Amino acid sequence: MFITDIRKEFYEVVANQRVALLVASDIDALCACKILQGLFHCDQVQYTLVPVTGWQDLSTAFLEHKEQFRYFVLINCGANVDLLETLQPDDDSVFFICDTHRPVDVVNVYNDSQIKLLIKQDDDLGVPPYDDIFRDEDDEEGGDSGNESDEGSEPSGKRRRFDEGAVERRIDRQRAKREWEARRREILFDYEQYEYHGTSAALMFFELAWVLTKDTKDMLWWAVIGLTDQWVHDKITHMKYVTDIATMQRHVSRHNHRNEDEENSLSIDCMRISFEYDLRLALYQHWSLYESICNSCYTSCNFKLWTLNGQKKLQEFLADMGLPLKQVKQKFNSMDMSIKENLRDVIEESSNKYGMKDIRIQTFGVHFGFKNRFLASDMVHATAALLESTEKDESASDNFIKALDSLSRSNLERLHSGIDLAKKKLMAIQQTVASCICTNLIVSQGPFLYCYLMEGTPDVKLFSKPMALTLLCKYLLKAFVHSTRNKRCKLLPLIMAAPKDVEKGSVIVVGIPPESETSDKKNFFGRAFEKAAESTSSRTLHDNFDTSIIELKTEDRSKFLDALITLLS
Amino acid sequence: MDPSEVEFLAEKETVKIIPNFSLDKIYLIGGDLGPFNPGLPVDVPVWLALNLKQRQKCRIVPPAWMDVEKLEEIRELERKEDTFAPVPSPYYMELTKLLLNYASDNIPKADEIRTLVKDIWDTRIAKLRLSADSFISQLEAHAKLDNLTLMEINTIRAFLLDSLNCMYKLRSNLQPGSSKGQFTDY
Numbered sequence A: 001m002f003i004t005d006i007r008k009e010f011y012e013v014v015a016n017q018r019v020a021l022l023v024a025s026d027i028d029a030l031c032a033c034k035i036l037q038g039l040f041h042c043d044q045v046q047y048t049l050v051p052v053t054g055w056q057d058l059s060t061a062f063l064e065h066k067e068q069f070r071y072f073v074l075i076n077c078g079a080n081v082d083l084l085e086t087l088q089p090d091d092d093s094v095f096f097i098c099d100t101h102r103p104v105d106v107v108n109v110y111n112d113s114q115i116k117l118l119i120k121q122d123d124d125l126g127v128p129p130y131d132d133i134f135r136d137e138d139d140e141e142g143g144d145s146g147n148e149s150d151e152g153s154e155p156s157g158k159r160r161r162f163d164e165g166a167v168e169r170r171i172d173r174q175r176a177k178r179e180w181e182a183r184r185r186e187i188l189f190d191y192e193q194y195e196y197h198g199t200s201a202a203l204m205f206f207e208l209a210w211v212l213t214k215d216t217k218d219m220l221w222w223a224v225i226g227l228t229d230q231w232v233h234d235k236i237t238h239m240k241y242v243t244d245i246a247t248m249q250r251h252v253s254r255h256n257h258r259n260e261d262e263e264n265s266l267s268i269d270c271m272r273i274s275f276e277y278d279l280r281l282a283l284y285q286h287w288s289l290y291e292s293i294c295n296s297c298y299t300s301c302n303f304k305l306w307t308l309n310g311q312k313k314l315q316e317f318l319a320d321m322g323l324p325l326k327q328v329k330q331k332f333n334s335m336d337m338s339i340k341e342n343l344r345d346v347i348e349e350s351s352n353k354y355g356m357k358d359i360r361i362q363t364f365g366v367h368f369g370f371k372n373r374f375l376a377s378d379m380v381h382a383t384a385a386l387l388e389s390t391e392k393d394e395s396a397s398d399n400f401i402k403a404l405d406s407l408s409r410s411n412l413e414r415l416h417s418g419i420d421l422a423k424k425k426l427m428a429i430q431q432t433v434a435s436c437i438c439t440n441l442i443v444s445q446g447p448f449l450y451c452y453l454m455e456g457t458p459d460v461k462l463f464s465k466p467m468a469l470t471l472l473c474k475y476l477l478k479a480f481v482h483s484t485r486n487k488r489c490k491l492l493p494l495i496m497a498a499p500k501d502v503e504k505g506s507v508i509v510v511g512i513p514p515e516s517e518t519s520d521k522k523n524f525f526g527r528a529f530e531k532a533a534e535s536t537s538s539r540t541l542h543d544n545f546d547t548s549i550i551e552l553k554t555e556d557r558s559k560f561l562d563a564l565i566t567l568l569s
Numbered sequence B: 001m002d003p004s005e006v007e008f009l010a011e012k013e014t015v016k017i018i019p020n021f022s023l024d025k026i027y028l029i030g031g032d033l034g035p036f037n038p039g040l041p042v043d044v045p046v047w048l049a050l051n052l053k054q055r056q057k058c059r060i061v062p063p064a065w066m067d068v069e070k071l072e073e074i075r076e077l078e079r080k081e082d083t084f085a086p087v088p089s090p091y092y093m094e095l096t097k098l099l100l101n102y103a104s105d106n107i108p109k110a111d112e113i114r115t116l117v118k119d120i121w122d123t124r125i126a127k128l129r130l131s132a133d134s135f136i137s138q139l140e141a142h143a144k145l146d147n148l149t150l151m152e153i154n155t156i157r158a159f160l161l162d163s164l165n166c167m168y169k170l171r172s173n174l175q176p177g178s179s180k181g182q183f184t185d186y
Helices: A006-014 A027-043 A055-065 A083-087 A106-110 A162-193 A201-211 A217-232 A238-260 A289-295 A297-303 A308-321 A337-341 A343-353 A376-387 A396-406 A412-438 A466-483 A525-536 A554-568 B003-010 B046-054 B068-080 B092-102 B110-137 B150-174
Strands: A019-024 A047-052 A071-075 A094-098 A115-117 A272-279 A360-368 A372-375 A449-452 A494-501 A506-512 A549-553 B014-019 B026-028 B031-033 B042-045 B058-061
Touching: A006 A071, A006 A094, A006 A201, A019 A027, A019 A055, A027 A047, A027 A071, A027 A201, A027 A217, A027 A376, A027 A396, A047 A055, A047 A396, A055 A071, A055 A083, A083 A106, A094 A201, A106 A115, A201 A217, A201 A238, A217 A238, A217 A272, A217 A360, A217 A376, A238 A272, A238 A360, A272 A343, A289 A297, A289 A308, A289 A412, A297 A308, A297 A466, A308 A343, A337 A343, A360 A376, A372 A376, A376 A396, A376 A412, A376 A466, A396 A412, A412 A466, A449 A466, A466 A494, A466 A506, A466 A549, A494 A554, A506 A525, A506 A554, A525 A549, A525 A554, A549 A554, B003 B092, B003 B150, B014 B046, B031 B042, B042 B046, B046 B058, B046 B092, B068 B110, B092 B110, B092 B150, B110 B150
Parallel strands: A019 A047, A019 A071, A071 A094, A094 A115, A449 A494
Antiparallel strands: A272 A360, A360 A372, A494 A506, A506 A549, B014 B042, B014 B058, B026 B031
16 A cells, blocks of 8 residues: 555654665665665664565565564565565565565555555555455455446346346356456556556655655765666656756755855865756766767767767867867866866857767766765766676675765775776776677567677676676667657667576576657566567576566577567567 | 863853753753753753754854954954963963854854964973973973963973983983983983
8 A cells, every 4th residue: 555644654664673674776775775874873763674676585684584574664675576575574664665576566556554655645556446456355246236238238128037037147257357457457468568667756755754854965866866876777757857857956055045044154074965956977077078078979970980970070179169178188186177067068169060969968967075966877887887796706786885885985995996987887888889780789679679788798797797798788779769760760769688608508688668859768578578578488587677677598598589579579 | 181181171161042842941060051942042051052052053153252353452452562461361372262163153254263262382482392392491390380271281291301301311410320320211
C-alpha cells in the first residue's frame, strides 16, 4: 500500500526499532541512503546497512537478517516484482520500499499489511484499479447479480425446470469469468509491458527530512545528486527533470535565504549550493576544456568527432569563439581569467551556430572552502566510477562503501580519485564508440540494432558492469543516429552485449529504447528478454533490478537473438 | 599531558544554546541540566552543546568574548604589553576550535574570529618562548607568569622540562668527581 504521511507511518514507526537497510547499487540509492543515515544518526536509531546488487543478493541478505529484524527498508529495489513471493517472509516482517523502478507490481500495491510503498501516489503510476485484477472468491457464489450478459438473455418468464436455469446461469458465469480473465491479462500486460523510472528516491527522503525539519545543506546536496544521477544515466524524461529541478530550486533558495540574510556572511567553509545554468560538458572544471568537449556525449555526437571532418569542425568551433588552442588544452583552473569569465555565454552563442541548441542545462553546483567547487554531474560521474571500479581485490561491497564515503564532504581525496577514474571511463567510452562506428560494428537485425563487444576490445572490463555498459549503449546509439543516413535505422532500439565473466563464459546484455527528442524512456526489453529466454530455454540470469539488463551464456547468444528477432518483428 | 586531554577539560565550560526540543531537568553527577524548552536559551557544558548541535537539536549562541571588536582590542593589548594580558577565557583556544569546527554556521564572521584568535595565540606563544629563553640563559631559579592558559603551559611544558633536565645533566657532569655522570642516549 502507499504511504500517505511519511513521518507518522514510516519514520515514527522505525525510530524506536532496529532496522535493516537494503540498498541497491546506483547513485540515487546511495544518496537516499546517506540522507536516511543522517536522519538515523540524529535520532540514534540502530540500523544495519546491506548493499545489494541483484535479486539473489537481496534474497540472501534477507535470509541472513530475518531473524533479527522486523523492519526492512529497501532503497531502489523490490517494487517491480512480487516481493512476498520472492522472499517468503514471516507474517510480522514489514517492508518499506522506496524504489524508482516502475511499474510497481500490483501485489505490492494492494497488500495492506506487510508492504508499505514510500512512493507518491500521483507519480505517474497508472496502477489498474483493484476490481479489474483481483476478484474475491465470494463473487462466484453471488450468482445472478453480477452477471449481466450483453446479449440480454433475461431470465425468461416461463417456468422451466430449475436445473436447466441453474445450468444456464452457471454457463453464463463461466463465460463472464473467462472474459474477465482475458481482460485482466490484457490490462496486466499493458501495465507491465514497459519499464521506466519514477521520482528519485533521494528526493523522497529529502522531503521526509524537510517534514521533520532536520534537512541540512548536505542532505539537500545529496538529493540534488540523486536527481542528477537519473538525468545523467538517462532514466527520466527531460520534462520530469526540469520539474524536479524546480522543486529543488525552491529548497535551495530557502536554505540560501535562511543563512545569508544577516549582514554577517557565513564562513568560507560552510557549504553553499547555487543554481547554475551550466554547460553540458562532463567534468569540464576538473579537466581541460578540450578534453571535456572531446569526451562528452553531446558535443562529440554533434560534431561527429570520430571523423576527420568532425575534428576540423571542432577546431573551427574553437577558433570561432576566439579560444587559443594552448589555453583550451590546459587544466581548466589554469585558464586565463579573462577567458573563463564569459565562457558559458561565448560557448552557447557559438554552439547555436553549429546546431547544438541545448548545450546548457539547468543544474546545481556546490562550493565550500576556497578551492572546492563541484557540479552535481561531476559528483555523479565520480561516484559512479568508484561504485563500478574494476580494480582487483575489491568486492562489490567495498566499492559500495568507498562510493558512499566519497559523497561526504570530509573525503575529498576519495572524490578526486573518483574523478580520475571517471575521466578514464569517459575516455574509454568515447574510444569504444569511435571504433564501433568506424568499423561498423552495429548491425541492424530488423526490429532492433545489435552490437557485440569482442573480448579483446580495450577497456572491455569496464563494460562488464551494468551502469557503465548502459552509458556506453546510450552514447553509442546517439552517435549512430547522428552518423547513419538510413532513416529507418534512426528509430530502432539498440541491444548491446559485452563479455561479463570470461571463466564462466557469460555475457551481459543490455537493451535501450530508441533515441528520439520526445522519448518517454519506456523500455520494453525486460519482458522481451524473458520471453525469448523461455522460448529458447537459454541459460539466462535476470538478476539485475532493471529488467532490461541480463546475463547470458555466450553459447546461447545466437539462438537468443534469433528468438528476439522473431518476437519483435 | 596530551593536547586532547586539555581539550577534554575545556569541554566542561558552559555555553548558551537554544534547543528545539523539550525535556525536563536532568540530574547528572556533575550537576543539573535543563529544563529544555524550545526557543528558550539554556546554559549547558560544551560537550553536550556539540552533541546536540550535531544531532540538529539546538543552535549554539557564541560566547560574549567571541566577537570581532572585543578580540581586536585584546589582540592590540597583547601586542602592546610585554607581559601576558588577561585572557578572554581560560580555554579560549580550544573553545574557538571546537565551536568553529562544529557550529560555524551559528557564529557570525567566523573566519575573522579564527584569524584574530590565532594572532592572539601567536603573540602569547612568542612571549612565552622569549621568557623561557631568558629564564634559561640567565640561570634563574624561579619565575612567575600571570594569565597563562593551560593549553599554552602544556605546549611549552615538554620542551622546557626536557631542556632543563638536559642542562642539569650537562652541568652535573662538569663538576669533577661529584657524581659519576651517566651519559644516557636519547
